[in-house]
Amino acid sequence: MAVTSSTGTSSTGTTSGTATTGTGTAGLAAERDRAGQAGPWEMALRQFRHWLVNYRRTWRGSAYSSFLNPVLYLGSIGLGLGTLVNKHGTAQLGGVSYLAFLAPGLLAATGMQTAIGESTYPVLGSVKWRHTYVAAVSSPLRPRDLLHGHLLFTTLRLAMNCVAFMVVMAVFGAIKSPWAVLALPAAVLTGLAFAAPIEAWAISLTKDSPFAYLFRFGLIPLFLFSGTFFPVSQLPVWAQPVAYATPLWHGVALCRSLTLGQIPVLESLGHTAYLIALALAGLYAGHRTYRRRLYV
Amino acid sequence: MRDPGALIRARKLTKSFGNFTAVDGIDFELTRRGEAFGFLGPNGAGKSSTMRMIGCVSPPSGGELTILGLDPVTDGPRIRARLGVVPQEDTLDLELTVQENLLIYGRYFGLPRDVIRERTARLLDFVQLSDRAGDEVEPLSGGMKRRLTIARSLINEPEILLLDEPTTGLDPQARHVVWDRLFRLKQQGVTLVLTTHYMDEAEQLCDRLVVMDRGKIAAEGSPRQLIEQYSTPEVLELRFDPADHEQAAGKVGDAGAQRTEVLADRILLYVRNGDEALAAVRGLGLEPQTSLVRRSTLEDVFLRLTGRRLED
Numbered sequence: 002m003a004v005t006s007s008t009g010t011s012s013t014g015t016t017s018g019t020a021t022t023g024t025g026t027a028g029l030a031a032e033r034d035r036a037g038q039a040g041p042w043e044m045a046l047r048q049f050r051h052w053l054v055n056y057r058r059t060w061r062g063s064a065y066s067s068f069l070n071p072v073l074y075l076g077s078i079g080l081g082l083g084t085l086v087n088k089h090g091t092a093q094l095g096g097v098s099y100l101a102f103l104a105p106g107l108l109a110a111t112g113m114q115t116a117i118g119e120s121t122y123p124v125l126g127s128v129k130w131r132h133t134y135v136a137a138v139s140s141p142l143r144p145r146d147l148l149h150g151h152l153l154f155t156t157l158r159l160a161m162n163c164v165a166f167m168v169v170m171a172v173f174g175a176i177k178s179p180w181a182v183l184a185l186p187a188a189v190l191t192g193l194a195f196a197a198p199i200e201a202w203a204i205s206l207t208k209d210s211p212f213a214y215l216f217r218f219g220l221i222p223l224f225l226f227s228g229t230f231f232p233v234s235q236l237p238v239w240a241q242p243v244a245y246a247t248p249l250w251h252g253v254a255l256c257r258s259l260t261l262g263q264i265p266v267l268e269s270l271g272h273t274a275y276l277i278a279l280a281l282a283g284l285y286a287g288h289r290t291y292r293r294r295l296y297v
Numbered sequence: 298m299r300d301p302g303a304l305i306r307a308r309k310l311t312k313s314f315g316n317f318t319a320v321d322g323i324d325f326e327l328t329r330r331g332e333a334f335g336f337l338g339p340n341g342a343g344k345s346s347t348m349r350m351i352g353c354v355s356p357p358s359g360g361e362l363t364i365l366g367l368d369p370v371t372d373g374p375r376i377r378a379r380l381g382v383v384p385q386e387d388t389l390d391l392e393l394t395v396q397e398n399l400l401i402y403g404r405y406f407g408l409p410r411d412v413i414r415e416r417t418a419r420l421l422d423f424v425q426l427s428d429r430a431g432d433e434v435e436p437l438s439g440g441m442k443r444r445l446t447i448a449r450s451l452i453n454e455p456e457i458l459l460l461d462e463p464t465t466g467l468d469p470q471a472r473h474v475v476w477d478r479l480f481r482l483k484q485q486g487v488t489l490v491l492t493t494h495y496m497d498e499a500e501q502l503c504d505r506l507v508v509m510d511r512g513k514i515a516a517e518g519s520p521r522q523l524i525e526q527y528s529t530p531e532v533l534e535l536r537f538d539p540a541d542h543e544q545a546a547g548k549v550g551d552a553g554a555q556r557t558e559v560l561a562d563r564i565l566l567y568v569r570n571g572d573e574a575l576a577a578v579r580g581l582g583l584e585p586q587t588s589l590v591r592r593s594t595l596e597d598v599f600l601r602l603t604g605r606r607l608e609d
Contacts, residue, residue: 033378
């Protein structure tokens with residue numbers, strides 16, 4: 002096409018610069034029906050692909066750290082500190098090495114950390130800074146489709162980080178049972194129990210400073226006191242019920258029982274149900290908060 | 298009853314935010330494909346709120362709204378599948394390339410990759426950005442970003458294109474490029490609905506417009522009809538020495554103008570013949586520092602209807 006001058010509405014023919022096409026009217030009508038009447042899964046996948054395109058730009062760095070972090074933690078605390086702990090006797094840990102005790106706890110914590118990372122800044126940023134959600138709701142996608150698409154992407158990121166973690170665990174010899182394959186979905190579920198409610202909250206914020214409180218008073222205490230590094234039974238008696246109520250403890254207990262192959266069935270079902278309930282509550286809340294934020 | 302023939306139909310359409318009523322019971326209707334319909338008014342008149350309701354991203358607080366025969370509250374996705382939206386502030390993904398922005402957006406409509414690729418090439422050609430296809434969006438100029446937003450809004454071949462302040466913040470050169478592209482779209486049969494607080498934009502682009510002020514519609518018609526109905530053929534603008542301004546304002550009323558507007562810095566006389574009016578002013582013994590005879594514009598219509606100016 003000829004590059005037209007900036008004001009040349011009349012100087013060039015109408016043949017140059019055509020925006021509409023040869024797609025027939027019937028073809029267009031069918032296309033619009035598909036666009037606007039797809040099921041919830043397809044709508045969610047449309048948004049999921051957006052996150053994939055984004056991730057293509059940053060995956061190298063994140064893949065690198067998802068292997069490096071477990072190596073550092075398991076090496077320094079699991080092996081290094083673990084040597085001292087093991088000398089003291091491991092009866093309190095259930096008779097396994099400190100490394101084998103610690104690793105599944107960190108696996109569940111990796112799920113939590115990945116989830117919090119994905120469900121805070123990226124979510125608020127999509128509506129406040131990058132405006133990608135604002136653009137997306139002008140398409141056939143509804144607010145809940147954006148939520149679903151991002152939760153799908155979060156699930157993928159959780160699976161990637163947890164697989165990487167378990168590969169490192171295996172190399173360190175911290176996997177003691179074939180049941181450990183179920184620790185992967187358990188860790189992902191632990192992540193989703195955090196991601197869904199936090200995402201529902203993050204979309205409603207107008208500024209990002211509350212995230213700092215979440216990290217300081219949520220993530221870090223949970224990471225330290227949910228049975229990750231030592232059994233909750235070592236906490237003062239008054240603090241123990243608090244630890245048992247936190248979602249991370251349920252995730253840690255579930256992952257640990259699976260990688261060690263010491264599985265109390267009823268308790269494990271209880272942990273699973275608790276985590277699923279939390280994820281579903283977040284999803285339900287997210288339907289409302291996404292709508293409230295994006296349909297003003 | 299819903300009229301299936303109307304593209305957009307609003308009756309007593311209202312939008313409130315708490316105690317504040319942004320849109321106060323407005324009626325309008327679009328029936329003709331390929332028409333360019335405008336909402337002209339100052340900032341805060343309720344134009345953007347109206348556009349968001351039409352775009353199905355803002356549920357009406359009251360009244361009736363039908364778009365393409367459908368209800369925006371229950372049929373949002375089906376309606377949006379047939380709309381294109383150019384928001385007031387660009388919502389491009391600055392970290393992605395020009396092409397990727399169109400790819401992502403096309404995906405939102407469930408379009409297959411090859412269809413998106415074919416349309417991307419054509420649309421980038423249309424908005425004169427073909428040579429930037431692989432570049433990131435961030436460093437593009439304001440005018441280029443706006444053109445890219447327009448290209449993106451066309452990826453689904455919309456029947457109605459909504460443009461909220463399409464050239465606000467652009468330099469004159471870039472504005473003309475955007476107007477040119479919008480004019481072509483109109484020729485190709487795309488219905489344009491736009492908001493603007495620029496009277497020249499409204500005159501350039503709109504076949505029909507409503508003048509909005511404080512959530513209400515003050516007048517409706519083509520630019521020419523509105524000017525004929527609410528203003529005079531010519532306007533005489535007079536500027537006096539600031540010291541004499543007030544005194545002159547009191548006297549010019551005797552010069553025979555149909556209507557006089559006294560602004561802070563100028564006096565406007567609405568007359569049939571500007572040169573004759575100027576002679577009459579001089580006949581009253583008044584000597585303006587500068588004088589200008591011009592044709593009436595939509596700005597004059599707005600001033601007449603609301604007592605205020607558009608671009609303050």
